[in-house]
């Protein structure tokens with residue numbers, strides 16, 4: 001647990017190979033208690049806040065950035081700790097939390113994870129709606145793209161403009177409910193805010209303002225590449241390589257490994273890719289078979305005949 005700004009903490013930073021998200025906490029120092037932003041998948045990091053003098057029972061509000069299990073899977077356990085806890089998520093993603101989630105991503109990534117649905121207290125539906133907790137005013141900015149109901153939670157302190165963006169660096173692939181055009185518009189909206197501190201759903205805290213802008217621009221580029229190779233031209237070697245390099249530079253070594261392996265499968269003599277693979281492997285990334293599964297689903301037999 002680490003303080004990002006006065007009374008704002010990252011309680012669980014994302015680490016390589018971790019399927020859980022980055023988890024954040026705001027101490028309102030008021031009857032509103034503690035606010036958790038994306039409580040994550042596991043209860044242990046939340047229980048650990050005791051070490052720092054906080055009580056998990058005092059988490060009274062839980063703001064969820066979007067309806068992916070790694071960001072809210074722990075909700076029913078939080079409710080056991082505090083039955084009066086309030087949950088907030090955009091109405092377009094709310095059913096993911098209120099129903100037993102079941103889709104291919106869950107099968108692939110969270111095998112055996114047991115989830116029990118919880119009722120959402122407030123479904124966000126108005127863009128830029130303000131939620132008030134103690135002295136904090138949190139603006140809920142609708143940023144569709146990664147999912148239809150993705151929300152960035154924005155607040156201003158005396159010295160900084162802070163945003164909790166969820167999966168800014170996440171994919172916007174159609175098969176998983178994403179939308180690249182909407183995502184680009186949403187990111188442009190964020191770029192106009194002159195954000196000082198971006199709390200990302202997986203890549204932890206990005207600051208200062210120049211780095212935030214650079215990061216969002218890289219994420220847009222990454223998603224454009226992803227769209228080309230996974231939805232348009234799966235044999236575009238140059239884009240495969242550029243994307244792999246981008247993922248490597250971002251420190252997303254598991255994605256980089258997956259992309260590089262696939263690139264070498266379709267273009268085995270690519271010496272640049274072989275060199276890059278060696279560098280990626282030094283970080284011991286876990287193995288996912290995301291790319292192959294996605295391509296098979298999206299292109300089906302069309303790709304096999306090539």
Ligand SMILES: [Zn+2]
Nearest residue numbers: 068146167170
């Ligand atoms: Zn996500």
